Amino acid sequence: MKIAVCLKQILDPEVPARDFKVDAAKREAEQGGANLVTNIFCENALETALQIRDAAGSGEIVALSVGPAGAEDVLRKALALRADQAVLVVNDADTNPDPLFVAKTLAAAIKKIGGVDVVMVGREAGDWGAGQTGGLLAEELAIPCISFAEGFEPGATPGTIKVKRQTDAGFEVIEAPTPLVLTITNHDKNVPRIPKTRDVMQSYRKPLEKWTLSDLGVDGSTSHAYSQVAELFIPKKETKCEFIEGDTVEAKIDALAKRIGDILRAM
Amino acid sequence: MSEVVCTLWGRAGLDRAAQGVLGAGRRLADSTGAALRAIIVGTADDALASGAQAVADRVVVATGPGLEDYNPESYLAALSDLCKAASATVVLLGNDTYAQEIAARLAHRLGGSAAGDAVAVHAEGGKVRVTRGVYGGKATAVIELEKSPAVVWVRARAIEPADAAGRGAGEVERVTPELPATGVKVLERQEESKGGARLEDAQVIVSGGRGLGGPEPFTELQKLADVMHAQMAASRAACDAGWVPASWQVGQTGKKVAPQLYLAIAISGASQHIMGIADSKVICAINRDADAPIFKHCTFGLVEDYQKVIGPLTERLRSAK
Structure with missing residues (x-):
């Protein structure tokens, strides 16, 4: 089984709101003192792939990213977590290409890698959160896509897998033929592992392929043919919280119960 | 005439989300001089059919084997055909997991552009613009969709239902789309009880x-x-x-x-x-x-x-x- 895991480098989503600024003219977030990190759902995807390889005792994991040269960091981390291969498609020209451009680029890279059975992507990214890469990638590759997956196991017949995925109401188990795309969501079993120090050191000696857009025949000038950011701003939201006061905890709870009771009765 | 399409699930009925999608669709259709078509996938109960009829100019109910319960490949194929038949300029969906799963793929099949989790949708200069939260809600972006149709999933429950008063009942058309064979099969569907409403x-x-x-x-x-x-x-x-x-x-x-x-x-x-x-x-x-x-x-x-x-x-x- 060959699994390609797509990883996106993003601005650390844990940056508190008070430190978060946008460059309205460039229509992107200012990095400031914040780190760039691997998108959490992409980490969940890699963790899921690692667990599947561990359980099967065989298999190959290719970590793949599209981004600026600095996105090498997310792939080094994937190698430290023992991905077998890493490929970076370098796109320095545009820091925020549209979802279709990313999908076309990933599709071209996956074809060039060859022999991929399952493509995993995070369900969405913590920066722009478009949530479209998986679906568009599936269409570019003309294969099925199952979203919000937790993981999979071999199916009843060869060439199929059984995917467990979350829905609004609970979950579904879906049988699907490979190759296919899965978008991975977080759950209690795919919390990313921490790489061993020794593996981190060794990751820098492992090979890491770098391809350009032109290596893949992707036209860089089409990176906003699908959609573009017309405006970006920080919304002004002024909610003044009324803090419940009282001399004792009991008095505060009385006041709180009254406020809540009033709302419930008014409904 | 251009058309705005609202996509609804028969199974879900006329819930708050369906009302929000219809509301967004009605206002967008009115502001752009377009007709509004509701496409319901799966058998619609009376409440949903008449609710959609009261708001939309035309209602299409697509039923048949493969469409009663959600399957990503079947629903996508059916919707793709039904939207093409409508010559849709805008396709609106709710923000449930099924809509999120297929919206971008639907846009791709229609040659259009998608955006999701919209709190507002409006037309400007012949293009559709979608307002949505980004960076985990720390910022708001307006995304311009470059291709048509614009396929947008909206934060349906936060959107006002349509004011249906005074509007005539739209036509209802029943169709049974031809579906391609798919190897994707839902084997099990579990709904965790939360002891009441969704x-x-x-x-x-x-x-x-x-x-x-x-x-x-x-x-x-x-x-x-x-x-x-x-x-x-x-x-x-x-x-x-x-x-x-x-x-x-x-x-x-x-x-x-x-x-x-x-x-x-x-x-x-x-x-x-x-x-x-x-x-x-x-x-x-x-x-x-x-x-x-x-x-x-x-x-x-x-x-x-x-x-x-x-x-x-x-x-x-x-x-x-």
């Missing part, structure tokens, strides 16, 4: 977070929720820790809720959580940290250790009834 439709929600420290305190929260006739929910941290089912998760990547009252207990209020609760009418937090970001979004709140509050609060609300 979380997205809940009027009162009691929600717990990381500060609870483990699964046990959720038992206490459940008693409080029962007295308040509330649904239970949780932050991502509590779900990831396995304390409660993943289906309880509220936030950017969980449920987007819009209750009359959202009571957040021991939830710090990371922006990704706020993104899921921003449409609540009143947010109230109980948290021992007065600087917790959640209080910036509260109408009122109590700075206190939840352990001292939940039991007595439950008792007072019970005796006040």
